[in-house]
Amino acid sequence: MKKTLFLIILIMFPMVYAQPSNINVLNIKYNNEDIKVLEKFNTIGYYPDRLIQPEEGYLLKIMSTENTILYSFRFIPPVNEYLDGWDGNYNLGGIQTANKFNFSLTIPSFDNEKELIIENGKELTKFSLQKEAKIKLFAWLLIALLIGILLIIVKEVRKKSTKLKN
Amino acid sequence: MKGQINVLPFIMIFVVIVIGATSFYFYTKTSEVSIAISTIEYDNFIRGINQRINEYAFSKKQGSSESFSFNIPKNMEKICFIDKDNEMNQFSNPELDLKRNLETDKNIFFEPNEYPSTKLEFFEVSDNPLCIKPINNKISLKFESLGNKTKIIATNEKEIEEDKCIALSYNGDVTEKIDVVFLGLGYDNSKELTNDAFIYITNIFKDVYPINSNFNKFNFYQINEPVENCQITNYIKCNNFEVKKQASVCPNDYIIILTNRNKILNIASPIRSSAIQNLIKVNTADNILVLAHEFGHGFGDLADEYVDDTYYSKFDLKVEDLPNCDKLPCESWDNVNGTSCYKGCTLSNYYRPTKNSIMNFYFKEGGDIFGPVNEQILIEKFNLYK
Numbered sequence: 001m002k003k004t005l006f007l008i009i010l011i012m013f014p015m016v017y018a019q020p021s022n023i024n025v026l027n028i029k030y031n032n033e034d035i036k037v038l039e040k041f042n043t044i045g046y047y048p049d050r051l052i053q054p055e056e057g058y059l060l061k062i063m064s065t066e067n068t069i070l071y072s073f074r075f076i077p078p079v080n081e082y083l084d085g086w087d088g089n090y091n092l093g094g095i096q097t098a099n100k101f102n103f104s105l106t107i108p109s110f111d112n113e114k115e116l117i118i119e120n121g122k123e124l125t126k127f128s129l130q131k132e133a134k135i136k137l138f139a140w141l142l143i144a145l146l147i148g149i150l151l152i153i154v155k156e157v158r159k160k161s162t163k164l165k166n
Numbered sequence: 167m168k169g170q171i172n173v174l175p176f177i178m179i180f181v182v183i184v185i186g187a188t189s190f191y192f193y194t195k196t197s198e199v200s201i202a203i204s205t206i207e208y209d210n211f212i213r214g215i216n217q218r219i220n221e222y223a224f225s226k227k228q229g230s231s232e233s234f235s236f237n238i239p240k241n242m243e244k245i246c247f248i249d250k251d252n253e254m255n256q257f258s259n260p261e262l263d264l265k266r267n268l269e270t271d272k273n274i275f276f277e278p279n280e281y282p283s284t285k286l287e288f289f290e291v292s293d294n295p296l297c298i299k300p301i302n303n304k305i306s307l308k309f310e311s312l313g314n315k316t317k318i319i320a321t322n323e324k325e326i327e328e329d330k331c332i333a334l335s336y337n338g339d340v341t342e343k344i345d346v347v348f349l350g351l352g353y354d355n356s357k358e359l360t361n362d363a364f365i366y367i368t369n370i371f372k373d374v375y376p377i378n379s380n381f382n383k384f385n386f387y388q389i390n391e392p393v394e395n396c397q398i399t400n401y402i403k404c405n406n407f408e409v410k411k412q413a414s415v416c417p418n419d420y421i422i423i424l425t426n427r428n429k430i431l432n433i434a435s436p437i438r439s440s441a442i443q444n445l446i447k448v449n450t451a452d453n454i455l456v457l458a459h460e461f462g463h464g465f466g467d468l469a470d471e472y473v474d475d476t477y478y479s480k481f482d483l484k485v486e487d488l489p490n491c492d493k494l495p496c497e498s499w500d501n502v503n504g505t506s507c508y509k510g511c512t513l514s515n516y517y518r519p520t521k522n523s524i525m526n527f528y529f530k531e532g533g534d535i536f537g538p539v540n541e542q543i544l545i546e547k548f549n550l551y552k
Contacts, residue, residue: 020263021264023414025407025410025411025414041407043260043411043414044260044264045260045414046260046345046414046415046416046417046418048345048418049341049345049419051551052465052547052550076443078406078443078445081441081442082440082441082442082460082470083440084438084440084452084456084459084460084470085438085439085449085452086527087433088433091527092436093472095470095474095477095478097481102405102407103406103407104406104407104409104411106413106418150179153175153178153182154175157175157178158175160174161174
């Protein structure tokens, strides 16, 4: 009971308090402007306030189960990494640009979140944020497994009874 | 015989159901017994602690102390004591901070959450909060009489859980401030990281204009757990996902990874500092101003003012995307005092506002200031924070 209450409060926390809160850290694959969310890590912690956002760029939206936007922000994938150094004689500075890499974004997590959508003019990717998705899949797999076992038992028993009859 | 019902499959199904139901029944009963035992152990632990606190607060001579071992429930992973009357680390651990904010009347918290938080009186703690991880279902605590209070001290260093996040300099609400978190790579201990973090805070954030005049808009934190997902090649290459996961225990608008490097070793094999959006990686053997340069990239989105035609010319770089560069006749900073139009800014056919600056050769003469144009760009961004 206590645990359930804590979880309920925890899920509601991002809306009530500023921080810390329930968050998702996303692992995202970027491949020549194509974007795909690979995985999420759900924990309690902090996400950046994002007071500075690009005027243009990719838009990430967290959608609710009622299809409303719970949170959104613009971002640019980190295509450029500025490298700097000085060996005493020469400037070692420069830029490293990549078209294919993984990057990460830390976003808030909400109790009624359904999925996140990333778009850049058009919708590029969707990623389910629902916690029960995996549990549902597991339940279906378990039911399928049980049905399978029962069918095997029935088949084996029938085979034996047919042999006995013969 | 045709039409005869074969009952064997139904018997088999019935047997499976009976076995399943019996297993479930015994599992539930075992769990209930286990919960009951844990509850008794939890109650005993609270009673025992309370008894010792009161004994050392009121019955023992001031200054006297003794260590005691307490049995705790088998699956209890952590116990945190908080002294709400004294100063404490507000960012020690996100889970604990959350519980503390939700249950303001409690001062002892447990993990997992199935154990209810509680409140005991008349105690102080050696570290605030004092979080202890049991070893073999036991914890050792020392009780010291302070007159009308008891000081609780952890006696086994292995049991003490280090704070996940430490505030180095706190100026206010994390939603309104620029939260900078330091992580360490190659440090022997967290104290060395703290020392280096303060060197950068003092010499960059408190010293370089316009960052220094906005110092009260920053909060600084440190994460003691060393960074493990970075490789050092000719620069510091990190697994972005793992670093962000690690940084999420502290407020993290900007993440700075300090890489502890020996200066002599660095001459033989120099590695480069870098900035990739809000993640800044600094080689500590590099000139200290490299952090200001990388902060210019990360926070101000400022471009390099030095020229690297061989590399940059490969890309279709538009001058509009380089806020501190322009084409002739440098109309962008026409009205800005102390500027001119110097050839070379990322590409040799673009122009920069000052001869040298932090965004240019920060290690050479005149490279210790941002210069008027960069300052203006940074100030505009600082104005978004309170």
